[in-house]
Amino acid sequence: EAQVTQNPRYLITVTGKKLTVTCSQNMNHEYMSWYRQDPGLGLRQIYYSMNVEVTDKGDVPEGYKVSRKEKRNFPLILESPSPNQTSLYFCASGFPLHFGNGTRLTVT
Amino acid sequence: GESVGLHLPTLSVQEGDNSIINCAYSNSASDYFIWYKQESGKGPQFIIDIRSNMDKRQGQRVTVLLNKTVKHLSLQIAATQPGDSAVYFCAEMVRGNQFYFGTGTSLTVIP
Numbered sequence: 001e002a003q004v005t006q007n008p009r010y011l012i013t014v015t016g017k018k019l020t021v022t023c024s025q026n027m028n029h030e031y032m033s034w035y036r037q038d039p040g041l042g043l044r045q046i047y048y049s050m051n052v053e054v055t056d057k058g059d060v061p062e063g064y065k066v067s068r069k070e071k072r073n074f075p076l077i078l079e080s081p082s083p084n085q086t087s088l089y090f091c092a093s094g095f096p097l098h099f100g101n102g103t104r105l106t107v108t
Numbered sequence: 109g110e111s112v113g114l115h116l117p118t119l120s121v122q123e124g125d126n127s128i129i130n131c132a133y134s135n136s137a138s139d140y141f142i143w144y145k146q147e148s149g150k151g152p153q154f155i156i157d158i159r160s161n162m163d164k165r166q167g168q169r170v171t172v173l174l175n176k177t178v179k180h181l182s183l184q185i186a187a188t189q190p191g192d193s194a195v196y197f198c199a200e201m202v203r204g205n206q207f208y209f210g211t212g213t214s215l216t217v218i219p
């Protein structure tokens with residue numbers, strides 16, 4: 001089944017503790033991207049990748065890192081999470097975008 | 109940054125009626141538009157898309173209309189069903205790689 005898989009689905013952490021949210025797709029898509037969804041703001045693009053080893057900032061990249069070492073994987077890294085990064089995160093791939101089921105992150 | 113807005117945050121329709129959800133965008137250079145449906149606890153699900161060289165596209169029970177003159181996009185759902193209840197939002201693609209999303213319209217179908 002064609003899908004975008006994110007892990008974990010839920011994550012509670014403390015300020016400053018590094019974390020990684022994984023994203024994997026099995027559709028051989030070159031394009032992958034990360035979004036955060038906050039009430040009243042809609043989805044906002046954090047980072048995107050046009051292909052392996054090619055990544056670029058989206059609208060709200062501050063506090064996040066990504067890597068694209070393989071075509072299928074596009075992890076989102078928060079080196080030092082802060083409470084304002086509490087949000088619902090989505091990974092997506094391809095055109096049109098195929099979304100994962102989301103990761104709800106809480107930073108206390 | 110770009111601005112994508114939806115005209116109504118909520119919409120209630122009777123089962124069997126047609127629904128129209130609207131979206132306004134700001135960037136004249138946007139060349140690709142997508143409508144998504146999001147159910148509670150799930151990721152956005154693709155409904156239909158349209159490129160800027162078209163003004164109308166039809167799918168199964170859905171139609172997207174694009175008016176580039178006034179930068180307006182609409183989604184029409186025919187014979188709305190209870191399973192159509194969800195949040196709907198539009199997205200525009202700019203420069204071939206960046207996406208901007210509207211805030212969403214919550215559609216409630218009344219049986």
